[in-house]
Amino acid sequence: MTKLLKQWNRLSLVKRIIIGLITGIILAILIPDIARPIGIFGSLFVGSLKAVAPILVLFLVMSAISQHKSGQKTNMKSIIFLYLIGTFLAGLTAVVASFLFPVSLVLGSGVENVSPPGGVTEVLKTLLMNIVDNPITALANANYIGILVWAVLLGLALKNAQEATKSMISNFSDALSQIVKWVISLAPLGIMGLVIDTIVTSGIESLINYGQLILLLVGSMIFVALVINPIIVFIYIRQNPYPLVFKCLKDSGITAFFTRSSAANIPVNMNLCEKLGLDKDTYSVSIPLGATINMAGAAITISVLTLSAVHTLGIQVDIGTAFILSVLSAVSACGASGVAGGSLLLIPLACSMFGIPNDVAMQVVGVGFVIGVVQDSCETALNSSTDVLLTAISEFKEWRKEGKKIIIPKK
Known part of the structure; x- marks a missing residue:
């Protein structure tokens, strides 16, 4: 048994x-x-x-900001720009994919016990209210916008604290990272x-009737992951983008695929950034922030399902309207929750446009x-x-300017 465990851990x-x-x-x-x-x-x-992620984010961000030296350079402006442009693209x-491969839906009865936002204004209001949320409530409800704001404020307030205090916060951060x-x-x-649980509960057969829609959704996401993102990476680092793209998909994408929560995958992404x-x-x-506003997949879901409804109802859409939908x-995707199914409740916002x-x-x-x-x-x-991926290329761009070699670890 001991030998088997050693081989497994290798x-x-x-x-x-x-x-x-x-x-x-x-x-x-089978059974x-x-x-x-x-x-x-x-x-x-x-x-x-999900339990460890909120408090990990609080201590990581608080520790990083409290120990930040004046004049030390970060790439947050560049990263936020990349998040927004990536989501838009x-x-x-x-x-474009929905125009090339239109899909019709079979619409049945309504969905009960689900309350979508009333408009973009309501989404923005919710985001603002999350910013001023009580810190204990924010931690309990995994409100990452609120956690980030409190972490930043506490970090700034602690910049002039004694080194022993900063060291204690850093030790807590390291301990939480070890738990992760x-x-x-x-x-x-x-x-x-x-x-x-997924196969036994939902069954593979339930997906067959929606094969064309699934292909359009997944195909668009694969195109973004393997074409759009690599182009962005190449523009920034001027070398073969695929080693980094595949590294991120393998080490982050696989676990995110099964957890179905950007928030739950924050610790995994932190570990990958360290590697x-x-x-x-x-x-x-940037990683906790990305789990809230970097929502390329959510933008695809909202656009594809909305235009599928538009096609089903026979509504004509011109190029200008399609661009506005993008x-x-x-x-809307930036306001999507970092939990499973968060983007779906924003579909009525886009549908109301038509x-x-x-x-x-x-x-x-x-x-x-x-x-x-x-x-x-x-x-x-x-x-x-x-x-x-976007956090990495923002920093790698600076490395390239400094003449440092960019090496993507294989393990």
Whole structure:
């Protein structure tokens, strides 16, 4: 048994995750009733990540800012610009794809017990209210905008504190990071549980009727991940972008695919940034921020499902309106929650632009929930992996100016 455990630990995390994935699929298909209880491991894994992520973000950001030396350079302006332009380009890609490959929906009954935002104003109001949220409430509800604001304020207030105080905060940050590493080491078991729960509960058959829509959504996300993002990377670092792109997809995208939560994947992204040798002062802020506003996958979901409803209802859309939809989907996506299914509730905002009634728009949301097993998983994988990707290239650009060699670690 000891030898077996040693051999298991020698395997890379990705290989262990793949083994857990395959094992979960086999168990869910062959012995679903017996395997069903194993699904609890998936809930425990995601729950553990969600539990540690808020307080980790608070201490990481607070520690980074409190110990930041005046005049020390960070790349936050560049990263925020990349987040916004990346989200917009994703929305534009989805609009173009929807025009090239229009999809019709089968709309049925409405969705109950779901309250979408009333407009963009309401989304912005919610964001502003999250900023002034009580810190304890923000931690309890995983309100990352509120956590970030309090972390920044506390960090600034502690800049003139004694070194012993700063050291204590840094030690707490390191301890929480270690806890995250322990949780991530259990990812294969957790992902096996998630796969079993998904297949046993929803069934693979439920996705067949929506195959064309799923292909359009996933195809748009793959295009952004493997074409749009690499172009952005090349513009910034002037070398082959794919080693970095695949590194982010492998180390961040895979776990995000199964957790289906950008917030829960924050600790994973922090760990990847450390492996890439990025500046902790920057990524400790940019990664939590990215989980809130860098929503390329959400922009694609909003655009594709909205234009599918438009096509189904026979509404004519001109180029100008389509461009405005790209902007609206990007803005709306920035207000999407960092939890599973967060982007779907923003679809009625985009639908209202075309005069589509709210009851019809909510039926489109219902379709989104049906295909959420695939849609939300791919969306989160794109969102989360892009957080690291854009943070990295912003810093790598500075490395290139300084003549430093950019090396992407393979492990």
